[in-house]
Amino acid sequence: MKTRLSLPALDPATVTSKTTSTYPREEWRDELGRRSKQALGDALGLQNFGVNLARLEPGAASALRHWHTRQDEFVYVLEGELTLVTEAGEQILLAGDCAGFPAGREDGHRLINRSDAPAVYLEVGDRLPGDRAHYPDVDLEARADRSPYRYFHTDGSAY
């Protein structure tokens, strides 16, 4: 695609969109639905944190509910309506709203698009080493320093 910008500037429309998941069970991958992500930070040459432009079609989810031991996460809604699910319940995020998940806070979270229109958001996560992701609803843990994650059962055995 032709672009009017050159690095260090970037038109996100020129960045490849990824729809795959690395979860080790098909039912978990299927549960994400029509989720796509463009790795803007990687395209810009950033290494200390990742920035994705993520899009959830109706019914899609950002992830299985999870929390990180060492890495912070941030999301900012650009378009549409997203339901944030945490231990405390559900909240609706609209365009212009944000959310943050500090490292080590044991509150599994995820976003689900329960609306009938696409939703678009930015997600940021740092890449501090030694990170683990815990998934309280399923038999899953991850060594989550950076992609691709390595997945384990909660008893420590590998998938």
Place this chain on the structure above:
Amino acid sequence: MKTRLSLPALDPATVTSKTTSTYPREEWRDELGRRSKQALGDALGLQNFGVNLARLEPGAASALRHWHTRQDEFVYVLEGELTLVTEAGEQILLAGDCAGFPAGREDGHRLINRSDAPAVYLEVGDRLPGDRAHYPDVDLEARADRSPYRYFHTDGSAY
């Protein structure tokens, strides 16, 4: 302000806006013009990186032109039109465009609002220790691990 959201979700409208600069010379502070920032990441309890919702009124600038030795920076334009100034010249960023400044790339950058309407953007920067900021256009360097920065002349003496 009453808010419909509770942590880990946040309505940015509830976050205090800051208009001050810590630059050690009044002319540099004045050069920023009507710039305001809301520290969303801090309000969400994030520590590994900062996220600001920044607003530049016409004529305002994000910063003096600078680059970081260890920290990555990312900006995403939400509203309006911004001019990105780097060594290579100028580019216009519109809503939906982004830019990234990898640590150690010696290309001083800043954003200026040369339009006649406000411009709003998100800025993200990590907080790796030992960071320095260099300002190629002026007699200024900073120990920039985290706010407040400590400022020095290029000969190493303190302001």
